Amino acid sequence: MLAHAKSCGIVGQNNTIEQTPPADMTALSEYQRLETPGVWRASAGDQRRDVMVSVGDATLVIYDMANRALAHWSLPAVERLNQGTRPALYRPGEDSPEELEIADDMMVDAIETVRRAIARRRPQPGRLRFFLLGGGLAAVLALAVFWLPDALVRHTAGVVPEAKRAELGARLLGDIRRVAGAPCETALGRRALNRLYARLLADRPGRLVVLPGGIAETAHLPGGLILLNRALVEDQEDPDAAAGYVLAEALRSEAQDPVETLLRATGPVTAFRLLTTGDVQDADLAVFAEVVMTAAPAAIDPETLLQRFAAAVVSSTPYAYALDISGETTLALIEADPVPPGGGRTVLADGDWVSLQGICGE
Numbered sequence: 001m002l003a004h005a006k007s008c009g010i011v012g013q014n015n016t017i018e019q020t021p022p023a024d025m026t027a028l029s030e031y032q033r034l035e036t037p038g039v040w041r042a043s044a045g046d047q048r049r050d051v052m053v054s055v056g057d058a059t060l061v062i063y064d065m066a067n068r069a070l071a072h073w074s075l076p077a078v079e080r081l082n083q084g085t086r087p088a089l090y091r092p093g094e095d096s097p098e099e100l101e102i103a104d105d106m107m108v109d110a111i112e113t114v115r116r117a118i119a120r121r122r123p124q125p126g127r128l129r130f131f132l133l134g135g136g137l138a139a140v141l142a143l144a145v146f147w148l149p150d151a152l153v154r155h156t157a158g159v160v161p162e163a164k165r166a167e168l169g170a171r172l173l174g175d176i177r178r179v180a181g182a183p184c185e186t187a188l189g190r191r192a193l194n195r196l197y198a199r200l201l202a203d204r205p206g207r208l209v210v211l212p213g214g215i216a217e218t219a220h221l222p223g224g225l226i227l228l229n230r231a232l233v234e235d236q237e238d239p240d241a242a243a244g245y246v247l248a249e250a251l252r253s254e255a256q257d258p259v260e261t262l263l264r265a266t267g268p269v270t271a272f273r274l275l276t277t278g279d280v281q282d283a284d285l286a287v288f289a290e291v292v293m294t295a296a297p298a299a300i301d302p303e304t305l306l307q308r309f310a311a312a313v314v315s316s317t318p319y320a321y322a323l324d325i326s327g328e329t330t331l332a333l334i335e336a337d338p339v340p341p342g343g344g345r346t347v348l349a350d351g352d353w354v355s356l357q358g359i360c361g362e
Helices: 104-122 129-158 162-180 187-201 241-253 258-266 266-279 280-295 302-312 318-325 329-337 351-355
Strands: 034-041 049-055 060-062 069-074 090-093 099-102 206-212 217-223 225-229
Touching: 034 104, 049 099, 049 104, 060 318, 099 104, 129 217, 129 258, 129 266, 162 206, 162 217, 162 225, 162 258, 162 280, 187 206, 187 351, 217 241, 217 258, 217 280, 225 241, 241 318, 241 351, 258 266, 258 280, 302 329, 318 329
Parallel strands: 206 225
Antiparallel strands: 034 049, 034 099, 049 060, 060 069, 090 099, 217 225
């Protein structure tokens, strides 16, 4: 280690030794420039070397013995590694590999004094800041309680990809089938369902599923799944009424995103888990499956529904009488039918309709 034969000096701007200024001057003006020997290394694996250390208003500069600058340190960032021990060890900041050893007491005291003075110059939080911080915190808490859960649910539902929606729909269908029974399935019946879906909803992903029970009429799941009770195909004379049920349920699924409905039914924790991990727990899906099977179908504006019938070129009258055999409560769908019965395109060929009616077998 370097033997400190030269004590620390206070060097003025004209390179002459100056007397210490009055005590009421700040530390920054008192120590205009200090120099002393030190021992420095650039990293833990480097050789320690003798250097000269110069401290100014807010900068510590390390020189080699040829007066070439090796490093510049910012005093506000300098950290003491061995507080209360001499020689003092410093580094230029957190996680820095550099290390500087200073044995001169005057230089050590000066560095500590200057650093404290710089720290005092930094803005300190006062009463106004305290109230601003408190008000900001209260606002954040209010947002967290009243706005964040709803925003989290809406945002999460909006970013769920189609593949994940299809997975959630399939898992929900698995929960429903434990109560409602396995979906009705025959080769010809599945072909008929696919043709009916393509005829009515060709522009959207999904499929139709006929259940032997569990739901009163129709329901929908994420991934474009539309569930039909077997009675809607077995008890109708022609496919037009069943087509109306499909169009109405598709409209409900578009009006209310089924993933968003799932997240609202199970809470913001489920939304956060889906957003961060991409998954929903089985218990949450089981809760929502029960909601799907017991919820009453949402009301639909007749004018909006009639527009859907017109776009699909399907008569709304058979659906209206299927809902209410008297037609009293569905008079708007009958009187404003955009496609008179028998005047539109065939919904499903007779052979397909017969296959669909027998999809659940005996």
